[in-house]
Amino acid sequence: ASGAYPKRVKVVEVGPRDGLQNEKNVVPTPVKINLINMLSETGLQVIEATSFVSPKWVPQMADHTEVMQGINKLPGISYPVLTPNLKGFQAAVAAGAKEVSIFGAASELFTKKNINCSIEESLERFDEVMKAAREANIPVRGYVSCVLGCPYEGKISAAKVAEVSKKMYSMGCYEISLGDTIGVGTPGSMREMLAVVMKEVPVGALAVHCHDTYGQALANILVALQMGVSVVDASVAGLGGCPYAQGASGNVATEDLVYMLNGLGIHTGVDLQKLMDTGTFICNALNRRTNSKVSQASCRL
């Protein structure tokens, strides 16, 4: 049954990192900086700026230090960055980062394929980051991948998601973003997973990160909101395809999310028109069509 919706939702913009990371064309540093600066003008409070990962693995994020140092950092806006290990964390802080993110997964096989270790080992690695972050007073956001399905394992148990989320929350992550990495989730599996996770992590510390690969993202987000989740990740213009399904879409478009939240009377603080303009900018720069339906519909050429 549909309960009351949250009055406010915090939109976490992941386009410049998760979005661009999954785009084929390497984006020049000035374009990345301009993208983030434009996003900073839309009312968004959180913009994931880049990833301090080795350029060997993620060439798109090779300019992480330049981007971090080059962007306008507006007061009241957080610019978290990904830090896969202590080295990345230290580089991030040296470059001026004030918030970082770490990535876990609810699937052993996914963890093995992605970072060549077990879930347990990955969390031990993050312990170092957590310790350093605590000492430096840097908040850490935790991501859990594959919460509604894994490209290798298939079905993922809600209990496993809860277990990993709880561990990361106990380690000191202030927020846990639950990611439907391959977009296979539906309102059914979303509800089931959240019901179990919410027994271990307070709903106020939960976020959802839905991919729209099967067109289910907004419906899944709607259910999450109905269950009390009030933090939602999205990517401007729906940047970022799915690395596991060639040609298929990935992240849900921030424009489409904000359109829905506006229609529900939920406050986000985001200016939809400015957001669409930003989407237009980055799509032109990438020479690609937007994945946002709101943007497509509003463009009466």
Next chain:
Amino acid sequence: QEPQASGLPEYIKIVEVGPRDGLQNEKVIVPTDIKIELINQLSKTGLPAIEVTSFVSSKWVPQMADHKEVMRGIERHPGVQYPVLTPNLQGFHSAIAAGATEVSVFGAASESFSKMNINCSIEESIEKFEEVTKSARNMNIPVRGYVSCALGCPYEGNVVPDKVAEVSKRLYSMGCYEISLGDTIGVGTPGSMKKMLEAVMKEIPLSALAVHCHDTYGQALANILTAIQMGVAVVDSSVAGLGGCPYAKGATGNVATEDVIYMLNGLGINTGVNLYAMMEAGNFICTALNKKTNSKVAQASFSTGTI
């Protein structure tokens, strides 16, 4: 996932509008034999209802000029309904002569839309439909009523829920067994869907309601979810998301049946429809139309080699 426990319907009837609403809004004129093959493939997916064609003047809708041939040419599977659009009495008689056993009439919740679309007021259109429902009643032919612009109008903008309720009530009172509420330009959100349904549900029994959501703003599945959470158990959709939006160039229109089925499967709701067979039918028509599918489920499934 127990749908009953979650308050959702156990079974949802999918009304497939691809061959009519979908093709009508596709630029390329589809040859008759392709239309017939599409419908025949759809008949094998488990769908309970497939809107086949429209008995409208070919002057207005060239895509539907072959309505008689299509009606006569398709296989009629037992247990499957094959409704057709009949904008007036003339179209109705023509449809019956061609073998139709169920028809649909189209009203609108917006005066401007009614005027621009069929060149008369809502009241005048209701009078025309009354002629159809009267004849249909005499012949024991069920009539489905559509209400366009239920969540917004391309000309008037905002549409008042009470107006939607009023027009729905008129159609229901004249004998339509089901009222399909259409978000014609896809501007609706779960917020406006809820408000509109609350108003309509005061006048029409839930079991007689259907939602026809367009995905032009990406809101269709969220809107459909809202509707089924409120107890609506009939959903219109279009295979491969056929049919663009005539009011927003390049934008999408109908929600893709595959994506709806995927969501309902995930909710443990029975539809009787085989998703795999649905994707095959979608692949057939997209190949014939030389276009990419609008179904994300189909795109993802073909990409990962599930198909």
